[in-house]
Amino acid sequence: MSKVLIKKAPRKKGANGYKLPDPIPKGEIMTDLKKQRWIISSSIGVGGFGEIYAAASYKDKIPSEYPAVIKIEPHGNGPLFVEMHFYMRNANPNDISTWKKEKKLQYLGMPPFLGSGSHEYNNEKYRFIVMERYGTDIWTLFLENGRKFSEHTVYKVAWQIINVLEYIHSRTYVHADIKGANLLLDLKTQNHVFLVDFGLASHFTTKEEYKLDPKKAHNGTIEYTSRDAHMGVPTMRGDFEILLYNMIQWLSSSLPWEKNLKDLSLVQQQKEKAFNNVQKFLNECFISEPPVPICQFMSLIASMKFNEIPNYNKFRDIIVKGLQKLNYTLNSKLEFSIKKTDKPSSMQRKSKVNIGENKNVNRKLKSVSSIKNAKETINSTQINSLDNSIDSIILDEKCISGKDIKKQLLANIDGDAEYEVQIKKRKARINQRNGETIIKPTAKRSRKKLTKREDISITDSEPEVIPITKGTRSRPGFRTLKNHKKNETHKQILNGSEYDSEKDIFEESYDD
Known part of the structure; x- marks a missing residue:
């Protein structure tokens, strides 16, 4: 009788090409670096890098509630490595508490670090990180609400994110991937927004020279990636630009370049063009008059130098005044569904x-x-x-x-x-x-036929020139970059030798 050899199916890969971990059974016990034990429950999500499980501290008794989450990925992946070390250095609960007292904040949407470590299952080694558990993400609410939020809701969310950015920037880091999917509501009040997923976090540049990093070019989620990030330069103003794009999308339903997301250079050019004429860009985004706070917010970003520390109070002041004009305060509850009683916001067509x-x-x-x-x-x-x-x-x-x-x-x-x-x-x-x-x-005017200009194709043998080669006050001139692959969302995979480029971020390895 002949034997039949059954070949094991290859492990699935996530959206970004990373290996996904094999499912880990409910009840598995994991021990972090501080010897604290954690028990996992059911899987509550799968990302591009790994899986997320509900978890709780384990003390020889099965818990009734799971107030924490464990993010787990195979050791060969990169994002959780970056995120784990960011949390170790910057998310100590005591540091967050001290910051809140100094800034007189009742809450701060910065998730505290609870633990991390390595775990072996089925002869496969994994790294994991433990964090607090949160509720629904804002992207889900955005889709459920017909891709639109009320103006006052957008401003209240933005105000909370600005507070988190000020904390992160004070630790010499930028987030670089602010988006609805990375903004979670707290479980208790559903009124506090937490910024999560620090897989792209890195030190921002403080040098006078605008030095490009081809390895990081176009990093982030393309529709929100800042102009600086498109060129591989992590900056504080870049975080505010990413937040701005989210705000515009929440108010107007979409961004002008959403149909071009596979063409990274074209999206970059559209963003550069937008900042060359702020008013014209916003007029194209909104059906009627653009909201004044959005105009002011974007103009303030446009006036910043690439290595400039943001004026957080100015940005917050724009938000607060916008709320006051709408007869809302920062203390009012977040409302993600637009009520019929809400006044038409300035981005809706007037009844004329x-x-x-x-x-x-x-x-x-x-x-x-x-x-x-x-x-x-x-x-x-x-x-x-x-x-x-x-x-x-x-x-x-x-x-x-x-x-x-x-x-x-x-x-x-x-x-x-x-x-x-x-x-x-x-x-x-x-x-x-x-x-x-x-x-x-009057007779209708016939539209002129537009002759489509053919774009010059770029091959692997040709350098791809990232737009705006001419220097400006806020951004000096720069050199050309090699052509990059076009993906819907572009993130550099940190594995092997690529970790060498992160030495300025992580001087020592905590990896086993």
């Missing part, structure tokens, strides 16, 4: 109906109890007034144009709702003949 002599008339359709009643309400005056001179209608933020506008409008009406309506009429041409006034609708 342009009729006749360009007079603005506010029209707000009343709440109705059914779809039928809603249709009847609109039909009575608004629908009947629509004629061939109508170019388009904005129903809330949805544009309705083309043929049979009446039919389309009725199809988009829902019951028990209020609508913000904007009717756009075509401009009329007035001709006077024999004492009579003849009004004719």
